Amino acid sequence: MDAKISQIRKDILIASNEAGACHIGSALSCVGILVNLFYREKLKPEHFIFSKASGVATYYAILADLGHFPKEKLAHYLKNYPLPSTEVPGVVHSFGSLGHGLSVACGMAFGDRDNKYCVLLSDGECQEGSTLEAVSFAGHHKLNNLHVIVDNNKYQALGKTDDIMKMDGIFEFMKRTLPDCVIADTVKGDGVDFMQDNSWHYRNLDKEHLEKALCQI
Numbered sequence: 001m002d003a004k005i006s007q008i009r010k011d012i013l014i015a016s017n018e019a020g021a022c023h024i025g026s027a028l029s030c031v032g033i034l035v036n037l038f039y040r041e042k043l044k045p046e047h048f049i050f051s052k053a054s055g056v057a058t059y060y061a062i063l064a065d066l067g068h069f070p071k072e073k074l075a076h077y078l079k080n081y082p083l084p085s086t087e088v089p090g091v092v093h094s095f096g097s098l099g100h101g102l103s104v105a106c107g108m109a110f111g112d113r114d115n116k117y118c119v120l121l122s123d124g125e126c127q128e129g130s131t132l133e134a135v136s137f138a139g140h141h142k143l144n145n146l147h148v149i150v151d152n153n154k155y156q157a158l159g160k161t162d163d164i165m166k167m168d169g170i171f172e173f174m175k176r177t178l179p180d181c182v183i184a185d186t187v188k189g190d191g192v193d194f195m196q197d198n199s200w201h202y203r204n205l206d207k208e209h210l211e212k213a214l215c216q217i
Helices: 002-019 024-028 031-040 053-065 070-078 099-109 129-140 168-177 207-214
Strands: 048-049 117-122 146-152 183-185
Touching: 002 024, 002 031, 002 053, 002 070, 002 168, 002 183, 002 207, 024 053, 024 070, 031 053, 031 146, 031 207, 048 099, 070 207, 099 117, 099 146, 146 168, 168 183
Parallel strands: 048 117, 117 146, 146 183
Antiparallel strands: none
């Protein structure tokens, strides 16, 4: 899987540079998670909700690699649809504002108990009331066919997640209540040493930094 992770990281960096897109660190932190889901566990895109909207470059890169659209269109989609959008082949639900993905995934899993569904959340959106309500719903209805993964890269838009709101209690509630929940400890900007903090949350990748980043992948 290391070769696939490396390839997807390169696809993200090149397309982000071409599209003038930001949120690169958020995308890089979840590459390992998505590669494991789609290549090892063979998860079908129609059974997946990408709630961590800002990291969408990873989701689009995976969909392109799986053949849902030509890889040449990756930068186009990233530029025109910088958040998960059903205008992009393979995406089953559009998202903008964070905090709604788990509710959608709960509805899908509740309505179709015969299939397994998976949702990827960011750590920051676990602070949203709507997310915690969905956790309670999933626990009450014993949604054993719903797999919840939190990309815990420890940063959100305005700084370190724990500085904005301590996450230990929230994560404990989620693990105790959800039938199947994994808090994945990840690294923001994983694979590129100068992106491993919050300084690249809103920054675009110029040619100089692209070349520097690609040398590390």
